[in-house]
Amino acid sequence: GAVVSQHPSWVICKSGTSVKIECRSLDFQATTMFWYRQFPKQSLMLMATSNEGSKATYEQGVEKDKFLINHASLTLSTLTVTSAHPEDSSFYICSASLLGLAIAYNEQFFGPGTRLTVL
Amino acid sequence: DAKTTQPPSMDCAEGRAANLPCNHSTISGNEYVYWYRQIHSQGPQYIIHGLKNNETNEMASLIITEDRKSSTLILPHATLRDTAVYYCIPSRGGTSYGKLTFGQGTILTVHP
Numbered sequence: 065g066a067v068v069s070q071h072p073s074w075v076i077c078k079s080g081t082s083v084k085i086e087c088r089s090l091d092f093q094a095t096t097m098f099w100y101r102q103f104p105k106q107s108l109m110l111m112a113t114s115n116e117g118s119k120a121t122y123e124q125g126v127e128k129d130k131f132l133i134n135h136a137s138l139t140l141s142t143l144t145v146t147s148a149h150p151e152d153s154s155f156y157i158c159s160a161s162l163l164g165l166a167i168a169y170n171e172q173f174f175g176p177g178t179r180l181t182v183l
Numbered sequence: 184d185a186k187t188t189q190p191p192s193m194d195c196a197e198g199r200a201a202n203l204p205c206n207h208s209t210i211s212g213n214e215y216v217y218w219y220r221q222i223h224s225q226g227p228q229y230i231i232h233g234l235k236n237n238e239t240n241e242m243a244s245l246i247i248t249e250d251r252k253s254s255t256l257i258l259p260h261a262t263l264r265d266t267a268v269y270y271c272i273p274s275r276g277g278t279s280y281g282k283l284t285f286g287q288g289t290i291l292t293v294h295p
Contacts, residue, residue, distance in 0.1 A: 068226075098282070107270075108227065108285040157226045159283075171217075172283060174226030 066092055068160050070175035077148055078183055085143045085178045087158030093138035094160035098172065099131075102155040114141045148182045155179050185210040185273040192290040195265075201258040203289050205271030208252040214273040216247060217283065218256045222267045227285075230256065230269075261293045 067090040077083050087097055096115050100108040112133050114120040120133040132144040141160075145152055156179075159172040188206040195201040207216065218230040231238055231245045233254070238245045244257040258265055270288040 070226075100285075107287055108221075110282055110284065113282065155224070159226070171229050171232070174228065177224070177226050179224075 066162065066173045068158065068173045068175040070156075070158060070178050072178060073176065074179040074181075076181045076183065079149050080147055082144055082146045083148055083180060085145075085156055085158075085180075087141045087143070087160070087175055089139045089160045089173070092160075092162055094141075094162065095138065096161045097135055097141040098159045098161075099133060099141075099143050100157045100159070102157060102177075108157060111143075145180065148180070150182045153180055153182045185214055187271050187273065187286050189269075189271055189286065189289045191287065192292070195258075195261045195291060195293050197263060197293055197295050198260055201261040201265065201291055201293070203256040203258075203269050203271075203291065204253065205255070206253045207271065207273050210251055210273045211275075214275050216245070216251075216254050217272045217274055218243070218245065218269065219272065219283070219285075220265075220267040220269045221288075222264075227270065261291075263293050263295065265291065266293045267291060 069088045071086045099111045101111050102108045110123050111126045112120045112122045114133050114135040116135050116138050122128045130146055135141040155177050157177040159174040161172055185207050215232050215234050217232040219227040221227040231240055231243050233245045233247050247254045268288040268290050270285050272283050
């Protein structure tokens with residue numbers, strides 16, 4: 065159980081276009097989803113925390129108008145990279161916390177990641 | 184958030200125990216110690232967590248010192264599939280504080 069999927073697994077786009085990445089919790093409901101970014105040979109960096117039905121909380125230095133996050137249901141969060149540029153090329157990973165269990169401790173289940181390449 | 188120090192890399196022979204240390208001397212009383220790992224080009228995978236007591240599950244054991252300033256993750260019989268980056272992460276529980284701050288981790292390489 066506790067499977068998180070991401071779609072697409074990889075995407076190549078032209079500079080200036082927008083790309084949407086979906087994150088789904090397949091067999092559980094997630095009150096909170098997190099979005100991370102990972103550049104080559106670096107660690108994961110948290111971009112934003114997304115709670116179902118409310119606005120996302122962005123980490124310092126992350127542009128909220130460039131990285132649009134929507135968490136419309138307990139099983140789906142989307143990240144849209146608007147007007148993508150080559151420097152946005154990265155590995156984007158989402159995670160989800162189990163409803164209820166997150167109150168006691170914080171076990172996050174991670175998706176497989178989406179590799180974005182902007183030409 | 185508490186700072187962590189982990190060795191950048193470690194090697195282990197297949198079938199032997201892998202002991203991965205982590206120093207978290209500034210951990211606060213309400214922070215758990217979480218261990219995750221990331222196999223190349225995949226999302227991280229939860230391994231184990233603990234607060235004060237030692238913990239064991241089907242994947243690993245976690246030994247936390249009495250003063251909670253350090254911990255050791257033990258993979259009892261390492262396999263080639265355990266080659267990954269291992270992250271030690273202090274974090275409070277609950278959705279409001281559930282952020283995970285990933286450091287550089289330890290690259291564990293398991294050799295045949």
